[in-house]
Amino acid sequence: MWDMGCDHGHLGLLGLKAQKFSKIHFVDSAISATNTLVNKICDYDSESFCVHHIDMGKVPGDQVSGEVVFSGLGGKTIEKALASLLESGLDLNRVDLVISAQSLLDDLRVFLRQAGLKLKAEYLVCENSQYFEVWHLSMDGDYPIKELGSLLWSSCDISVSTGHLQKILAPYRIKQDHGHQDLNKDLRISEIEEILQSSS
Numbered sequence: 001m002w003d004m005g006c007d008h009g010h011l012g013l014l015g016l017k018a019q020k021f022s023k024i025h026f027v028d029s030a031i032s033a034t035n036t037l038v039n040k041i042c043d044y045d046s047e048s049f050c051v052h053h054i055d056m057g058k059v060p061g062d063q064v065s066g067e068v069v070f071s072g073l074g075g076k077t078i079e080k081a082l083a084s085l086l087e088s089g090l091d092l093n094r095v096d097l098v099i100s101a102q103s104l105l106d107d108l109r110v111f112l113r114q115a116g117l118k119l120k121a122e123y124l125v126c127e128n129s130q131y132f133e134v135w136h137l138s139m140d141g142d143y144p145i146k147e148l149g150s151l152l153w154s155s156c157d158i159s160v161s162t163g164h165l166q167k168i169l170a171p172y173r174i175k176q177d178h179g180h181q182d183l184n185k186d187l188r189i190s191e192i193e194e195i196l197q198s199s200s
């Protein structure tokens with residue numbers, strides 16, 4: 001398992017404790033993060049983990065396989081890292097991606113779809129009044145990556161899905177109120193409104 005942009009390493013640590021992975025790779029470009037982490041995990045079997053103080057896009061892609069997690073990073077940062085990893089030989093048939101991006105989700109979805117990836121599962125999580133989409137993707141996934149999510153809305157409580165939809169809708173409403181017309185965005189709003197209505 002590769003915990004890309006691991007920071008405190010909580011995700012990789014869970015993997016380490018679960019002993020479900022042959023090796024956990026913690027990757028972060030911040031020396032403060034990797035130094036703190038090294039002290040935290042020094043009691044584990046040194047064969048079971050590896051800490052990489054490196055830009056995640058500079059990890060040799062041909063050495064990456066298994067579960068690759070990008071969480072708490074911007075969509076553009078994830079896209080850039082994946083593009084570099086692909087250039088250095090990442091084989092998408094050898095990985096499962098778990099992605100929870102903080103921003104620019106639409107652009108990232110397009111990039112992942114164009115790379116041939118599909119969804120295995122999709123979740124919506126609400127934590128401290130913030131909504132996070134979590135995508136589990138692979139080349140042999142079963143569902144298409146859709147702009148408004150495929151499985152997202154059935155993965156959680158109605159109050160969570162409605163809250164997330166309202167958040168997605170807000171910037172478009174402001175534009176509409178200011179008289180900006182955009183056919184694609186207007187279509188998107190009507191699609192979102194349909195989802196809201198069917199879940200209320």
Ligand SMILES: C[S@@+](CC[C@H](N)C(=O)[O-])C[C@H]1O[C@@H](n2cnc3c(N)ncnc32)[C@H](O)[C@@H]1O
Nearest residue numbers: 005006007027028029030033054055056071072
């Ligand atoms: C907000 S933290 C996310 C931590 C953790 N993944 C999570 O979900 O809670 C972002 C981390 O990504 C690291 N980071 C950002 N860009 C990076 C890059 N290009 N390569 C490696 N690490 C990066 C930062 O140093 C920071 O520690």
